[in-house]
Amino acid sequence: MVLKMSDSYARFEDWEYPEIKEGELTKYNWIVQHKDKLRLGHKTDIGAFTYINAKYGVVIEDLVQIGSHCSIYSVSTIDNKKGKVILKRNCKIGSHSVVMPGVTVGENSVVGACSFVNQDVLDNQVVAGIPIRLIKTMDKL
Numbered sequence: 001m002v003l004k005m006s007d008s009y010a011r012f013e014d015w016e017y018p019e020i021k022e023g024e025l026t027k028y029n030w031i032v033q034h035k036d037k038l039r040l041g042h043k044t045d046i047g048a049f050t051y052i053n054a055k056y057g058v059v060i061e062d063l064v065q066i067g068s069h070c071s072i073y074s075v076s077t078i079d080n081k082k083g084k085v086i087l088k089r090n091c092k093i094g095s096h097s098v099v100m101p102g103v104t105v106g107e108n109s110v111v112g113a114c115s116f117v118n119q120d121v122l123d124n125q126v127v128a129g130i131p132i133r134l135i136k137t138m139d140k141l
Contacts, residue, residue, distance in 0.1 A: 012043040012063070037074070047095060056101065057084035064088075067095030067113065074101050088123070108138065 018026045022035050029048035032038050037054040041061040047068030052058055056074035064087045066072070075082040083102025087093065091105045094113030105111060105121045112128025112135070121127050126135040 012045075015043045017042070034074075041089070056082045059084065059086045061087060061089040061091075061107075063090045065092045067093060067097065069096045070098070072099045076101055091121075093117075094128075 017040070018028060020026060020032055020035050020038070020040070023031065023033055025031050028046060030046045030050040030052070032052045032054060034054040037057045038052060039059045041064060043063050044060055045065040046060075047066055047070065049068055050066055050070040050072070052072045054074055058072055058074055060066075066087070070093055072085055074085050081101045085099055085101065086104040087099075088105060088107040088109070090107060091109045091111070093099065093105065093111045094115060096113055097111050097115040097117060099105070099117040103117050103120055105117065106123035106125060108124045109121045110126045111117055111121065111132065112126070114130070115128050115132050116130040117127070118131045121132070124138045126138065127133060128135055
C-alpha cells in the first residue's frame with residue numbers, strides 16, 4: 001500500500017479549533033494553564049490528559065501531534081527555568097513525554113514515547129530517551 005501525504009492528513013478534514021478555558025479540560029480532555037500565552041495552530045492533535053503550562057509562552061504550529069499524558073512546561077519550579085516552548089509544524093511528541101522550558105522541537109521531527117525533552121530538537125530528527133538522544137535524521141519531507 002502506498003500512503004500519499006494527503007491521506008495522512010485526511011483525519012484532519014473536519015478539524016475545528018477547540019474551545020480552551022483556563023484550567024479546564026477541553027472536550028478532548030487536555031488542559032492549559034495561562035491560556036492567553038498559548039498559540040495553537042490549525043489541525044493539531046493533542047492527546048487526552050496532556051498538560052500545557054504556557055506561562056512564558058507555548059507555540060504549537062500547524063499539524064502538530066502530541067500524544068496522551070504529555071506535559072509541556074514553559075516554567076519549571078524545581079530548577080527555576082523558564083522560556084517559550086515551540087513545537088514546529090508537523091512534529092510529533094510521543095505519549096507520556098515531558099517537554100521542558102525554552103525547548104524548540106523542529107519541523108517534521110519525532111519525539112519517542114516516554115521521553116524527557118530538555119534540549120532543542122532540529123528539523124527532521126527522531127529523538128527518544130531520558131534525556132533525549134538522537135536516534136536518526138530523516139530526509140526532508
